Amino acid sequence: MNRKDYSAGAVKHAFWFMEFRKVVSLRLEGKTWEEIKQLNENENIFGAPTKLRATQIFNTVSARVKSLDDSFYPIFDACDLASQKLFALVAAMTYDVLFGDLVYELVREKMIIGSNELADSDLRIFFKDKQQQDDKVAKWTEATIKKLMVTYKSMLFEAGVTNKAKDIREIYKPLPDPAMEGWMKEQGMMYQLKAIMGVR
Known part of the structure; x- marks a missing residue:
């Protein structure tokens, strides 16, 4: 793919x-x-x-x-609210690869090292790295990056992964429903699964 x-x-x-x-x-x-x-x-x-x-x-x-296989519908329907939000998060990450990379490279890494804090400076470093790696991102204005930071922070908060503190947000390690976890493994979605569970 x-x-x-x-x-x-x-x-x-x-x-x-x-x-x-x-x-x-x-x-x-x-x-x-x-x-x-x-x-x-x-x-x-x-x-x-x-x-x-x-x-x-x-x-x-x-x-x-x-962006997710139709087979997720009944599993989503049977999940609790927290896991339904994780399904919506995984779909957003799959649809928007930049957001997917942010969760995988930044939020997951924080969870792995046991740091439960996500600062605006972390997001700025992430975007600076992407600007060096990708010609398209390199052309984005500071205003665009600021707007993306606001959007992505809001999405992480609404998915239940962080709180809504102003500069430094607390990260909550999600626990997807076992049926959701099993479905993601069957679908070969290990990148997204490791990202939301904070594992290597």
């Missing part, structure tokens, strides 16, 4: 957990992607403030859901 390029698209995105859960539940009801798209256009199922935002939420959330 070809690795996707890094993208700064997440500056316009949120964690959108409730929306993720809604889409999975509609898929479990047997709705097609086209039917969900129509529902969103006609009934504003995500309660978005504008039509443009409704479309953006649908496009991003559906792409995240599609």
